[in-house]
Amino acid sequence: MAMHSDNRDAGELIPLAGSLDPQCAIRVTDLGKAYRLYQQPLDFLKEIITGKPRHHEHWAIQNVSFEVLRGRVVGIIGPNGAGKSTLLKIIAGLLDATTGRVEVAGKLSAILELGTGFHPDVSGRDNIVLGGMCLGMTRAEIEAKVPWIIDFSELAEVIDQPFRTYSSGMQARLTFATAISVDPELFIVDEALAAGDTAFVNKCMKRVRQICESGATVLFVSHSSGLISELCDEAIWIDKGRVLMHGNAQGVSKAYEQSVWDIEEARNLRETKKVSQSIENTVRTGKYELGGKDLRVTSVEIVDADGKAVGVVRNGDTLRIRIFWAGLTEHTQIYASLRIDSPRLQAVAGIEGYDGGIFLDADGHMPERGSVVYEIPELALGEGQYYVSASLCRHMLPKGGEAILHYLEGAAQFSVSRRSLWHFSYLYDPKFTCHVETE
Structure with a gap:
């Protein structure tokens, strides 16, 4: 030991x-x-x-x-x-x-260990005061925050019962609510x-x-x-x-x-x-890249109806993303997937080929080179810039890291423009209908 x-x-x-x-x-x-x-x-x-x-x-x-x-x-x-x-x-x-x-x-206020200053035989309400003072707040400061902490922890019904009667989850909620009440x-x-x-x-x-x-x-x-x-x-x-x-x-x-x-x-x-x-x-x-030893994503393009590469797509139009690949693999049921990210790296949309049964070796033969085009009709993304990451995977359940044969981060980017003259940075900008009702 x-x-x-x-x-x-x-x-x-x-x-x-x-x-x-x-x-x-x-x-x-x-x-x-x-x-x-x-x-x-x-x-x-x-x-x-x-x-x-x-x-x-x-x-x-x-x-x-x-x-x-x-x-x-x-x-x-x-x-x-x-x-x-x-x-x-x-x-x-x-x-x-x-x-x-x-x-x-x-x-300085720190939340690194929960429950400092809390006593099992004291009520939740009194423990809020004890815990808050251990965090460096004055008694007046913590007492002013007691109603907020009780409401945040959602423990109003048991707040005057001894702390030892709380479940471990309830204890964690009260201690974290107390700790996070600081300014x-x-x-x-x-x-x-x-x-x-x-x-x-x-x-x-x-x-x-x-x-x-x-x-x-x-x-x-x-x-x-x-x-x-x-x-x-x-x-x-x-x-x-x-x-x-x-x-x-x-x-x-x-x-x-x-x-x-x-x-x-x-x-x-x-x-x-x-x-x-x-x-x-x-x-x-x-950006980063994974795999790609035998089978690779060679490029990703945003294309129009004629297959010509474009950089801007208008909201409401069809978004077409073409993924090119090259190479061979011994695995079967290979599909292409993609993810669309916002500039803040939020994943806003994604497509997995296996969801639609779209496998690149559907006829039992995997071409050494080819491409697949995914279409999103009536694009509903808001105005702004977006990034496309793509991967080639083999279908397996549950899906794990070993399913990814090649992944290419930020392989393509495009911008979305609004049809309206007004510019708003919405993430989701759908088509809509409306009607006016009067009494």
Whole structure:
């Protein structure tokens, strides 16, 4: 059984005063956290008695440096065990650093552990006050928020009962509602702590979005690259306790997403600590590619009725997307699929060939080259720019990553124009009918 203890003198957590950049809210400099790991508890005692080391040193994070400007929303992304929680606990003052320093300017609120300050024998109402004060709010501030927290948690009927009588789900809802009631200058939150049914999780994430849009400085931890792209201005990718990338949220999150899919590249990344050229390209372009060894998508075009490539489609007209392929495969039931994304990387539409029984080898023969055209009659997308990603897959249930033979991110793009003279950025812009009724 391994046990651990803190090692070395603690790093510094200090207010950010006299900064060269007054817009800086958080500065992390050469931050590190080391633990001494022992194979068994007795080794710790033997080390004290003999003075001989009986441990090995593990760095949860090492040489981490970055700055966060005021009002920026920064996503923290990385695999389990990467050091994300350790980093944020040090920034929040919940854990001492081994080396380096953290400087913070402003009142910081963090949701990293739920239930701090909650007592099982106290009512839910009184626990709100206790928990809120542990989060740094004054008694007056938290008491003013009690009605909002009760309403948000949807626990009004049991709020005066002892906390121990709540189910685990109810306890999580009350603790998260209390934690998210803050009006912070600096806010740290782990998306994974949002608990409950789908409707409640969605409500929690809506509140997180409100905080992100309020002008607060936010550090947001998530495993969802799509959510990082949507909510954040910047992203920091952490792996094995080190910052691999820090930059534009969409580019960094796409690079991380590729690393998750590309097992071989991820293994090389862990072993050599070097970033592959393909991942560097993903950071620069925001696009990535999977598979393609034997069968490939060679190009994707937006075409008109005559097969001529076009770049603009009018709302209400037919959208035609042609996917070209080349190569052979030993697999059968091959189909082409596509996804249409908005500029904010929201997946707004998609087509899977197997849904319509459209297989490229339907007659038992797979041509070495060819194309397939998907048509969407009366396009109902709103005005704006859109991106098309395409893939070649083999039909299998359940569908997994091994079903994808080749995937090409952002292979084509097109714009949609409205028939109306007015320009509105709707995502969905359908045809409609109406009539006027009078009394």
